[in-house]
Amino acid sequence: MVQTLNTLIETPSQTSGPYVHIGCIPSFAGIEGIYPEDLGKSPIAHGAKGEIITISGSIFDGTGWTMRDAMFESWQADATGRFAGQEGADPQVSGFCRFAAGKDTGQFTLRTIKPGAVKMRGGSVMAPHISLWIVARGINIGLNTRIYFDDEDNSADPLLARIEQRQRVDTLIAKKVADGQYRFDVRLQGAGETVFLDL
Amino acid sequence: MTDTKVLMPRRREVHPVPHDPDYKTSVPRSPSLPLLSMESTPSEETGPRFGHGLLGALDNNLISNFTQGKALAIGERIRVHGRVLDETGRAVPHTLVEIWQANAGGRYRHIKDSYFAPLDPNFGGCGRTITDENGYYEFMTIRPGAYPWPNRANDWRPMHIHFSIFGHAFGQRLISQMYFEGDPLINHCPIAATIKDRSQLDTLVAPLDLQSSRPMDYLAYKFDIVLRGHRQTMFENKMEGM
Ligand SMILES: [Fe+2]
Numbered sequence: 488m489v490q491t492l493n494t495l496i497e498t499p500s501q502t503s504g505p506y507v508h509i510g511c512i513p514s515f516a517g518i519e520g521i522y523p524e525d526l527g528k529s530p531i532a533h534g535a536k537g538e539i540i541t542i543s544g545s546i547f548d549g550t551g552w553t554m555r556d557a558m559f560e561s562w563q564a565d566a567t568g569r570f571a572g573q574e575g576a577d578p579q580v581s582g583f584c585r586f587a588a589g590k591d592t593g594q595f596t597l598r599t600i601k602p603g604a605v606k607m608r609g610g611s612v613m614a615p616h617i618s619l620w621i622v623a624r625g626i627n628i629g630l631n632t633r634i635y636f637d638d639e640d641n642s643a644d645p646l647l648a649r650i651e652q653r654q655r656v657d658t659l660i661a662k663k664v665a666d667g668q669y670r671f672d673v674r675l676q677g678a679g680e681t682v683f684l685d686l
Numbered sequence: 687m688t689d690t691k692v693l694m695p696r697r698r699e700v701h702p703v704p705h706d707p708d709y710k711t712s713v714p715r716s717p718s719l720p721l722l723s724m725e726s727t728p729s730e731e732t733g734p735r736f737g738h739g740l741l742g743a744l745d746n747n748l749i750s751n752f753t754q755g756k757a758l759a760i761g762e763r764i765r766v767h768g769r770v771l772d773e774t775g776r777a778v779p780h781t782l783v784e785i786w787q788a789n790a791g792g793r794y795r796h797i798k799d800s801y802f803a804p805l806d807p808n809f810g811g812c813g814r815t816i817t818d819e820n821g822y823y824e825f826m827t828i829r830p831g832a833y834p835w836p837n838r839a840n841d842w843r844p845m846h847i848h849f850s851i852f853g854h855a856f857g858q859r860l861i862s863q864m865y866f867e868g869d870p871l872i873n874h875c876p877i878a879a880t881i882k883d884r885s886q887l888d889t890l891v892a893p894l895d896l897q898s899s900r901p902m903d904y905l906a907y908k909f910d911i912v913l914r915g916h917r918q919t920m921f922e923n924k925m926e927g928m
Pocket of ligand 1 (some may be wrong): 504506788843846848
């Protein structure tokens with residue numbers, strides 16, 4: 488026999504189901520009046536420093552069908568690479584946003600500021616990116632991925648560098664379609680499957 | 687430089703399998719390629735914080751929050767309470783816990799729910815609270831009804847409450863479901879069965895907690911939640927490789 492470990496085991500995930508909006512963004516489900524407004528309506532407040540951008544896209548299942556019931560959460564640094572709560576962080580940037588695929592179109596849009604590069608332990612630097620967490624009916628544990636930008640230098644990013652099949656790097660990079668506007672699609676399965684993360 | 691702490695790697699084997707033929711929607715919605723694993727970075731080690739000032743007085747009372755106290759929801763009155771801890775056993779204080787659920791008849795207040803059980807005009811179905819300094823939370827609600835859902839020919843969800851928990855790091859983010867002790871439908875539910883380790887599924891089943899109930903008023907159920915922990919070491923602030 489050996490001593491007993493003191494660590495607990497993480498509570499297992501379960502799918503968010505199709506009604507996740509009720510709990511997380513109730514106004515999307517048509518529920519008004521319980522909370523003054525949905526949590527995470529915007530990751531930035533008026534006066535946030537940096538370039539204002541919008542990122543739009545769709546999320547596709549393995550058959551190529553546009554999903555209309557997914558919910559997203561994003562988390563990001565401010566324009567100088569600092570996260571809310573860290574010393575020197577822009578007080579107008581909460582960095583957190585919740586948004587959903589449109590119930591008719593499946594299209595989502597995130598309006599935010601372009602984040603700065605983030606320093607890691609050990610001194611390396613991550614290219615500007617936004618962390619994305621995706622839940623929906625049929626997704627048994629929330630999917631993590633990242634949005635990078637095609638007009639930034641991503642060549643030294645430590646996470647992108649770990650992707651063996653180099654053509655897959657592209658799945659994490661938002662494409663500039665106009666000034667301040669980017670396109671980012673998510674593919675859960677099949678050709679062009681998005682790189683999902685375990686970190 | 688940041689002062690964030692590395693997260694313990696997620697033990698994927700204690701979670702549901704992403705692809706499960708008995709839960710049909712998971713088949714086209716699960717990645718077919720392996721996840722890219724890496725040690726957490728400041729992007730996962732930081733996360734949004736929400737203050738107690740966010741909360742309205744009735745936010746954690748689903749019996750009365752939809753009518754703002756003017757009328758009560760229909761159903762068995764219950765209190766659901768517990769603690770949020772991390773893998774090291776430490777309490778997770780001041781973290782947001784959100785819940786949503788069906789009404790007593792098993793119907794959700796959502797445009798996509800077409801089950802013919804009636805809506806309760808006094809029940810919205812969502813609530814939220816923030817844990818105290820000891821990681822403790824509580825809700826008042828009604829026991830949700832079981833409901834049928836389109837999957838195999840005759841599938842029913844056991845009574846359940848959906849939970850969303852933040853922790854203090856984006857990498858701790860978790861959505862799960864709480865089931866009720868003694869519900870025979872748990873053993874027939876393909877969503878519950880996506881968790882292959884029965885002892886892990888058991889951690890989602892809240893026991894009846896009679897001692898925390900209130901005579902002539904409500905029953906209580908206890909539901910503790912464990913989030914990923916941070917690695918605890920005195921070496922953490924050194925440069926890599928030293
Ligand atoms: Fe449900």
